[in-house]
Amino acid sequence: MNFASDNWAGAAPRVLEAVARVNEGAMRAYGGDEVTARVKARLCDVFERDLSVFLVVTGTAANALSLATLAQSWRSVLCHAEAHVVDVECGATEFYSGGAKLVGLPGVGGKVPLEAVARHLAVPRRVPHQMIPAALSLTQSTELGTVYSVDEIGALAELAHAHGLGVHLDGARFANALVRLGATPAEMTWRAGVDILSFGGTKNGCIAAEAVIVFDAERAGHIAERRMRGGHLLSKSRFVAAQLESYLAADHWLDLAAHANAAAARLAAGLARLGIRIPLAVEANQIFPILPAGVDAALRAAGAAFHPWTTASLPEGTAIGEDEVLVRLVTSFATRDEEVDRFLAVAAQGMREVNAV
Structure with missing residues (x-):
């Protein structure tokens, strides 16, 4: 992933x-x-x-x-x-x-x-x-x-x-x-x-x-x-x-980019269905969700690779709690649907565990 x-x-x-x-x-x-x-x-x-x-x-x-x-x-x-x-x-x-x-x-x-x-x-x-x-x-x-x-x-x-x-x-x-x-x-x-x-x-x-x-x-x-x-x-x-x-x-260059963008849209839509906040519009192949710390940990334990992120450019009023982390997710021409679906499945399990606490 x-x-x-x-x-x-x-x-x-x-x-x-x-x-x-x-x-x-x-x-x-x-x-x-x-x-x-x-x-x-x-x-x-x-x-x-x-x-x-x-x-x-x-x-x-x-x-x-x-x-x-x-x-x-x-x-x-x-x-x-x-x-x-x-x-x-x-x-x-x-x-x-x-x-x-x-x-x-x-x-x-x-x-x-x-x-x-x-x-x-x-x-x-x-x-x-x-x-x-x-x-x-x-x-x-x-x-x-x-x-x-x-x-x-x-x-x-x-x-x-x-x-x-x-x-x-x-x-x-x-x-x-x-x-x-x-x-x-x-x-x-x-x-x-x-x-x-x-x-x-x-x-x-x-x-x-x-x-x-x-x-x-x-x-x-x-x-x-x-x-x-x-x-x-x-x-x-x-x-x-x-x-x-x-x-x-x-x-070919446009087909490759369209694939990356579609993978980002699929990933963002799945995260949104889980109730995960995405404060910036997903308009290309990068997504910046705010993950509960437990979900972040679960994804990393499952082998997902992504970076924590810091920025001063979020919309006014966007708050990141002590138990949350802003991350960057990037898709590419090579991103597979199975990777997206696996990431979402792990995130869903992580959300269930966070909400059960």
């Missing part, structure tokens, strides 16, 4: 097969191969426009390279206070940008509120003593499993652009959000005002495959040089490209 992380899942069989296929023979190095060229063309089709595409193997690299391109070392980047870029990437953006500051803003459910951005931008900055915002980074879906609507992204991007900020979207779980909204990739990104996207595949069936996608060539800056200097240009780039080519073929 793995609900610890979608990073714990393996790779989709089609992705593994694609990597094996490109192992035959010799191909040009450093992205000069035909597989990389096909992936770039495919991404242009997916997003309905010409793009600049830079393949990397980690989401941290994609985020840091993107934000370092948008923000000079003496500028700042606005994001949610619990965003991946500010909370768990060990200062990668600051490192790659040479010092740009990440400024976390509060918001329920991991989402940056329009009002919070407006308030921050309305405060006069004393130049040269204070950093001037250069970019806004949004996470889709968020660290707490919620999803920005296309209109929400559009409103935030419009405000950011009005103040001269570039807009970055951390799409580590991009496919999960896209499936949830039923939008097109273009609608959820450049048509809504996104300038640079960290396009994730690793959490959704790839081995290690991400891409920095720049929607306006003028925004690309010197990403190619930054990627090389930072050690993220792979000589055998075809193995990353092969993953993404298989991932994108015949909308």
Whole structure:
């Protein structure tokens, strides 16, 4: 019963097969191969426009390279206070940008509120003593499993652009959000005002495959040089490209995400029937239930893997008792119905024992 992380899942069989296929023979190095060229063309089709595409193997690299391109070392980047870029990437953006500051803003459910951005931008900055915002980074879906609507992204991007900020979207779980909204990739990104996207595949069936996608060539800056200097240009780039080519073929990436989302919905519905509180909407493949301590213990004793969680972004009035624990459950493309049902059966028994006391 793995609900610890979608990073714990393996790779989709089609992705593994694609990597094996490109192992035959010799191909040009450093992205000069035909597989990389096909992936770039495919991404242009997916997003309905010409793009600049830079393949990397980690989401941290994609985020840091993107934000370092948008923000000079003496500028700042606005994001949610619990965003991946500010909370768990060990200062990668600051490192790659040479010092740009990440400024976390509060918001329920991991989402940056329009009002919070407006308030921050309305405060006069004393130049040269204070950093001037250069970019806004949004996470889709968020660290707490919620999803920005296309209109929400559009409103935030419009405000950011009005103040001269570039807009970055951390799409580590991009496919999960896209499936949830039923939008097109273009609608959820450049048509809504996104300038640079960290396009994730690793959490959704790839081995290690991400891409920095720049929607306006003028925004690309010197990403190619930054990627090389930072050690993220792979000589055998075809193995990353092969993953993404298989991932994108015949909308396989959307099918994988739809499976993960459906597993989360099934799990959340089952927990709700047991009377377990879930204070945040389950909109992608992450669930944040508040478990009675006895249920938490029973699940762990049965071998379930999941993480306790702390956050300052729960809805106002949400209380977690001394005998309760907030946890994070994550489903993936590989989650089986049997895993969900077993987890729910153990949770049900745990609830019976808690209620009997």
